[in-house]
Amino acid sequence: MNSTKIExxxxxxxxxxxxxKEKMQKEMSMIDEKTDSYEFEKKxxxxxxxxxxxxxxxxxxxxxxxxxxxxELLTSFGEIQLRKTHPLAVSPSGYKxxxxxxxxxxxxxxxxxxxxxxxxxNLLKHIPCNAKQIERICHHYGDCIASTDLHKEYExxxxxxxxxxxxxxxxxxxxxxxxxxxxxxxxxxxxxxxxKELKLFRSFYSENRIERISKNRNxxxxxxxxxxxxxxxxxxxxVLESLxxxxxxxxxxxxxxxxxxxxxxxxxxxxxxxxxxxxKEHLCEFAKDCFSDDEKDxxxxxxxxxxxxxKNEQVELFFEKLDKLETESNHVKLKKNKLLTYLLxxxxxxxxxxxxxxxxxxxxxxMESANRDVIQKRLKLSGQRWTVKGANQIxxxxxxxxxxxxxxxxxxxxxxxxxx
Numbered sequence: 167m168n169s170t171k172i173e174x175x176x177x178x179x180x181x182x183x184x185x186x187k188e189k190m191q192k193e194m195s196m197i198d199e200k201t202d203s204y205e206f207e208k209k210x211x212x213x214x215x216x217x218x219x220x221x222x223x224x225x226x227x228x229x230x231x232x233x234x235x236x237x238e239l240l241t242s243f244g245e246i247q248l249r250k251t252h253p254l255a256v257s258p259s260g261y262k263x264x265x266x267x268x269x270x271x272x273x274x275x276x277x278x279x280x281x282x283x284x285x286x287x288n289l290l291k292h293i294p295c296n297a298k299q300i301e302r303i304c305h306h307y308g309d310c311i312a313s314t315d316l317h318k319e320y321e322x323x324x325x326x327x328x329x330x331x332x333x334x335x336x337x338x339x340x341x342x343x344x345x346x347x348x349x350x351x352x353x354x355x356x357x358x359x360x361x362k363e364l365k366l367f368r369s370f371y372s373e374n375r376i377e378r379i380s381k382n383r384n385x386x387x388x389x390x391x392x393x394x395x396x397x398x399x400x401x402x403x404x405v406l407e408s409l410x411x412x413x414x415x416x417x418x419x420x421x422x423x424x425x426x427x428x429x430x431x432x433x434x435x436x437x438x439x440x441x442x443x444x445x446k447e448h449l450c451e452f453a454k455d456c457f458s459d460d461e462k463d464x465x466x467x468x469x470x471x472x473x474x475x476x477k478n479e480q481v482e483l484f485f486e487k488l489d490k491l492e493t494e495s496n497h498v499k500l501k502k503n504k505l506l507t508y509l510l511x512x513x514x515x516x517x518x519x520x521x522x523x524x525x526x527x528x529x530x531x532x533m534e535s536a537n538r539d540v541i542q543k544r545l546k547l548s549g550q551r552w553t554v555k556g557a558n559q560i561x562x563x564x565x566x567x568x569x570x571x572x573x574x575x576x577x578x579x580x581x582x583x584x585x586x
Contacts, residue, residue: 216244244293
């Protein structure tokens with residue numbers, strides 16, 4: 167930009183500030199005991215937004231650009247006009263929306279329904295965008311997040327910024343790496359409108375777990391999430407790609423065979439723990455058939471006594487007592503045999519006493535809360551029905567943000583496709 171043009175631009179900026187200062191001084195002079203504080207703040211907020219938009223427009227160049235040479239770009243300050251050749255005339259993926267505002271739309275759209283996201287941007291930032299714009303952008307970049315190649319490019323970008331920074335954080339030597347998997351049922355838009363399972367993976371290090379931040383409440387400060395609506399195989403491929411190569415995970419899960427088959431195939435020597443409460447639930451269900459409603463106390467005591475055996479590393483005695491339990495009917499006997507088979511198949515996963523001695527978690531409460539927080543809060547709202555593709559796209563955004571990978575979303579927006 168030549169010196170004459172810079173000088174003219176500076177004059178315009180000085181003029182904008184002078185005009186804005188006069189407006190503010192006038193507003194200040196009108197403040198008295200009758201001033202409505204709500205209306206006053208609302209008015210000032212709107213004027214600041216207008217000033218910000220005018221300032222940004224002036225900084226970017228001339229406003230009255232010939233029609234054939236200009237583009238209109240929606241920014242976080244409002245809509246501005248730019249020459250198509252201007253360095254800032256960049257519309258990632260061709261949406262005519264600035265990269266910064268697209269990132270804000272992705273963030274809002276991953277947290278709330280698109281109509282509400284549009285309303286918030288209009289009310290809080292006075293930005294005239296509609297729900298359909300936010301929906302298109304969220305689905306587009308939610309799809310991009312699944313790209314393995316983009317993940318690799320992002321890692322290269324981070325490493326190139328500073329060779330001393332590793333994309334994998336160093337962990338304490340005695341830190342335990344936990345892996346949990348489960349799923350949430352969401353309603354889909356197929357012809358039969360079936361509920362399908364959106365699978366979710368959560369991993370975290372024990373050092374990121376804070377106990378007793380309040381009564382009966384713990385907190386995990388940092389986790390990695392992966393989701394997938396579709397086959398177990400594709401989901402587990404994504405999980406395997408994410409697991410650190412030098413860390414042996416501890417698996418905690420319910421009785422789903424596909425999870426344990428995965429653990430046995432790739433991590434046969436690592437700890438596998440059947441969720442304590444899942445195990446107890448199986449005993450409770452059997453106890454309801456074994457003991458009448460009039461024997462609730464006896465029923466509860468039987469369950470607790472057997473769980474205590476597992477917590478005291480008396481696994482063999484647990485199976486011996488369960489096997490010798492007398493049943494009054496063939497129906498109950500069949501259920502007992504079914505329970506025995508199930509627990510025997512998980513024998514090495516229910517020695518809770520040994521796990522607790524090692525200082526390991528034995529429950530998957532963190533996974534249950536993740537299902538609610540990551541998936542259900544956004545994808546299981548009243549009246550929602552999803553296409554498989556759409557659910558995966560929004561879930562990808564959710565897991566990315568919840569994994570604290572905001573930078574990856576910004577990287578994709580800035581680098582996926584640039585068009586003017």
